[in-house]
Amino acid sequence: MENHLKAVKQNKKIKISCIIPAWNEEKRINHVLEVITDFNLLDEVIVVNDGSTDETAKTVQKYSSSKLKLINHHSNKGKSAAILTGINESSGNLIVLLDADLIGLTTDNITKMVNLVLNKNYDLAILDRAGDRNAIWGWTNCARFFGGERCFWREDFLEVGISETNGYLLEVMMNLHYLSRNKKIRNIYCDNLYTVHQYNKYGAFKGYYNYLKMAIKIVREATIIGFIKQIKGIEEDHHYFIEYQKLMSRIITNDYINLRKKLTIHSRIKELQLRFNFEELQDFSYEKCQELREKLALKSQKMINYLSKLIKL
16 A cells, blocks of 8 residues: 555655654654654654653654654643644645654554545544543543544645644644534544553643643533534544454354355455455455355355256156
8 A cells, every 4th residue: 555655646746744743752752753764655754842851852863864854842832833833844735643652653554544635535534542442531432533643634734723822622623624614534443553641641640630621621622512523523443443353353263154154254354444444464355255256156056956956856
């Protein structure tokens, strides 16, 4: 898929910029930079050090990639301000946003986001982190709306009207703006992707207090109606991903009654792969499905021939 997207980029003269806002992330940002600094799909990577008081800037400077650019805020201005600085300094017409504290990020995660937007299937793609579903608020199924890992067109973002003072409201403001203009948004569930939660960074009291403040601001901005719009309007693939995993497990463990049932499972796997771009395993190829159909047809024909002989007798 990566090679295909490179070709699409070249044909359409598209440049992709990756923006990473960071505040006191010296211990974590290296996990992200190790993945993306040599990732050929990205044309430039801009880290905005938002007034960090630790060694975040020095950690970034250790990476010698020619496409990596570090911008320093002299004071902490907030997430929205850092992202705006990054976008204003970027040259790409397609933007990828990444948080600096991700754990488990792969180039495949980014490729899936870019694929959905670059090919015009969706206007905004958001990674749905498995770690958020395991957190204390995971049962609400709303954390998927506010993921910081996003891909979108620069011109669409500039229409949202984000200001430097919007802080952690950037994500919800983007979602509601896109939905109000009938733009398509898609979550991509990533079972490998986690983030370091606030209560792990700052301790239980301060961590939960920070989340409470964020939650109050987000609820006020979105309102109940806004949450309903996001639930209905943002397409997700999580439950299909779980179904996909179960079906693959059944094939691998030979958990099916007969050849016909195996073919049904294979067909459903292919359907989910095509619809949601789930990883395709060699055993679930189109050729494999065709092979099963031929075996089933041969088996059926043998049964028909056998019954025909019995009737003649």
